[in-house]
Each structure stands twice: as C-alpha cells, then as structure tokens.
Amino acid sequence: MAESFGWGGVKDGWRKGPWTAEEDKLLMAYVSMHGEGRWNSVPRLSGLRRNGKSCRLRWVNYLRPDLKRGQITPHEESIIIELHARWGNRWSTIARSLPGRTDNEIKNYWRTHFKKSEKSSRRLEKRKNYVIKRQRQRPQKNKREEEEEHQEQPQQVDMRKIMSQFEENDYGVSSVQSGPEMVFFWPQTASEDQCLSSIFNGEGSLPDDGLWDGLWNLDDVDGVAYDQTCVARNTQEPNQWTCLYPGYLGPHIPM
DNA sequence: AAAGAAACCAACCGCGAGGGT
DNA sequence: TACCCTCGCGGTTGGTTTCTT
Numbered sequence: 473m474a475e476s477f478g479w480g481g482v483k484d485g486w487r488k489g490p491w492t493a494e495e496d497k498l499l500m501a502y503v504s505m506h507g508e509g510r511w512n513s514v515p516r517l518s519g520l521r522r523n524g525k526s527c528r529l530r531w532v533n534y535l536r537p538d539l540k541r542g543q544i545t546p547h548e549e550s551i552i553i554e555l556h557a558r559w560g561n562r563w564s565t566i567a568r569s570l571p572g573r574t575d576n577e578i579k580n581y582w583r584t585h586f587k588k589s590e591k592s593s594r595r596l597e598k599r600k601n602y603v604i605k606r607q608r609q610r611p612q613k614n615k616r617e618e619e620e621e622h623q624e625q626p627q628q629v630d631m632r633k634i635m636s637q638f639e640e641n642d643y644g645v646s647s648v649q650s651g652p653e654m655v656f657f658w659p660q661t662a663s664e665d666q667c668l669s670s671i672f673n674g675e676g677s678l679p680d681d682g683l684w685d686g687l688w689n690l691d692d693v694d695g696v697a698y699d700q701t702c703v704a705r706n707t708q709e710p711n712q713w714t715c716l717y718p719g720y721l722g723p724h725i726p727m
Numbered sequence: 728a729a730a731g732a733a734a735c736c737a738a739c740c741g742c743g744a745g746g747g748t
Numbered sequence: 749t750a751c752c753c754t755c756g757c758g759g760t761t762g763g764t765t766t767c768t769t
Contacts, residue, residue, distance in 0.1 A: 490737075490763085512754065528755075529738065564757060575757075580736055733767070740760075747753085 487521040491530055495520055499527055500535055533576045540572025544581050552578055553586075 482488070487495075502518035508531065511524030520527065544552070548570055555566040563575035563582075570578065 488739075510754085524754080525740090525756095526738075532756090533737075561758065576737080579758075584735060729769105731767105731769085733765105735763105735765075737763085738761085740758105742757090742759105744756085745754090748751085 482521070485521070486515075486523045486526070488526070491522075491534075495522065496530070496535060499530060502527075503531060503535075533574045538572055539574065544573070544577075548573065549581075549585075552582065556582065 498518045498520050499514070499522075502514055502520075506513075506517065511528040514520060514524055514527040515522060518527075522530075551569060552566060555569055559565050561579075563579045567573055567575040567578050
C-alpha cells in the first residue's frame with residue numbers, strides 16, 4: 473500500500489517520503505563527483521529514484537556539510553526577529569545572515585515559536601521591543617552579556633496611552649505604523665537641532681512649544697526611555713520624523 | 728500508564744524568475 | 749517573442765516526538 477502511492481511510496485516513477493541512509497549516500501556521492509546543481513540529472517547519474525527537486529531539497533536542507541546542527545541560540549533568535557521585522561517572510565534572505573541555518577529551518581522555527589498563538593505573538597512583541605532597545609542603547613556587547621540579557625522579560629507598554637498624549641497636545645502625530653513606530657510632522661524650515669530639541673525636551677521655537685515636555689518626560693508615564701538614535705528624519709519627506717519606540721527599560725517603574 | 732494535545736521537523740507542492748533556444 | 753526547462757522560494761502537509769492531563 474505505502475509503496476503504491478502517498479507518503480513513502482512511488483508516484484510517477486519517483487520515490488517520495490522520508491529519505492533512507494542509502495539514498496543519502498547516493499546523493500552525497502553524486503554531489504562529491506559532480507558538484508551542486510543540475511539537479512534533474514541526479515536520478516540519471518546517481519541511480520536514485522528521486523526527482524531533481526527532491527534531491528536538491530534533501531541536499532540543501534539536510535546533507536550539506538556546512539549545516540549547523542542543534543537548537544537555534546538566543547543570539548540567532550534575535551537576528552531572526554530583527555531580520556523578519558525588516559524582510560518579512562523572506563526566509564532565504566534571512567537564512568543568508570545565519571550561516572549553517574536553512575530557510576526551511578528558520579521558517580519552521582518562526583512558525584513554531586512566534587506564529588501559532590496569541591501567547592507567541594506577545595512573546596514576539598516582547599522580543600522585538602527588547603532587540604530594538606538593545607540595538608539602540610548598547611550596540612557593543614559581549615556574547616555572555618547578551619545571553620544573560622535574553623533571560624529578561626521586557627514588559628509590554630500601552631502604546632495608545634503615549635499616542636493619546638501627543639494627540640491631546642495636537643502635535644501632528646499622523647499614525648502608528650506597523651511595529652513600534654510613530655511619525656511626527658514639523659515645518660520643513662525647522663533645523664534638525666530644533667526638531668530634536670523640541671521632540672526630546674519640548675524646547676525651541678517649534679509649533680506648540682511649551683505644551684508638552686518632550687519624549688524624555690514620557691518616562692514618568694510609561695517607563696519609556698528615548699534617545700536621539702530613536703528618531704530619524706525622513707530623507708524623502710524632510711518635514712516628517714519617525715520615532716522608533718525603544719521598549720520598556722526595566723522593572724523599576726510600575727505598570 | 729495511557730490518551731490526547733502540542734511542538735517539532737522533514738518533505739512536498741505550486742508558483743515565479745531567469746536563462747537558453 | 750514565445751516557449752521550455754531548471755532552479756529557488758514560500759506555503760503547506762503529515763509523521764514523529766515530547767509534553768500535559
């Protein structure tokens with residue numbers, strides 16, 4: 473039965489399902505003789521009853537000698553999260569930044585740990601906040617310190633609360649975009665220093681000056697710590713500034 | 728100890744891009 | 749230009765293992 477169709481059987485003359493040790497040996501022998509590529513020649517030249525596609529997949533995901541075995545490390549996890557935020561589900565692109573890991577492995581890891589449940593989503597948000605925070609505040613860290621930090625559980629912050637502060641003060645915040653991001657609009661004539669000063673300290677000659685105390689003082693409300701690396705002027709739209717929310721910075725402020 | 732649920736992972740499928748003819 | 753072939757990518761499936769009740 474299993475040999476006639478379906479998983480582990482034969483379809484259209486090709487074997488399917490789990491690979492045997494013997495098949496792996498044949499495929500490795502083929503690659504060592506002919507190199508990678510020309511996958512559709514593999515069955516003819518190696519004697520395998522697998523189609524080229526299946527052979528390529530087996531080699532790329534399992535047999536390649538440079539593959540790293542074992543669990544994804546916290547450091548790798550951080551990279552995955554960061555790159556996923558940037559690239560989305562472009563698994564092969566992400567995999568290029570993780571030597572020894574395959575796109576399939578990363579995809580499976582993501583789906584298992586971050587995709588399936590609400591619980592996972594919350595975990596992801598926390599991890600994202602944490603990674604962003606670490607990047608912005610302490611870019612140079614040794615590995616041990618990083619791993620210790622991964623034990624921390626950064627807390628969620630109510631973004632709406634912060635946004636409402638801006639909106640109440642009519643600061644021209646246009647939207648909260650995907651991810652921990654908000655956007656300000658200032659007059660195009662304002663200098664960079666003026667904008668930064670106003671955003672962080674509520675100082676200067678910008679509109680609504682004096683109505684608020686700047687981002688630094690949101691600390692008092694939500695335990696948010698900003699620095700100037702959190703804010704960037706949009707090169708295409710000079711009156712537009714994007715502030716990346718750096719996350720919650722510690723347990724000392726009650727939530 | 729057993730059964731069901733959840734997690735994990737290998738492999739398949741369909742599609743699109745790119746190169747050759 | 750159109751067609752074909754090969755390859756790579758992302759989504760999905762299904763078997764196995766581990767955990768929970």
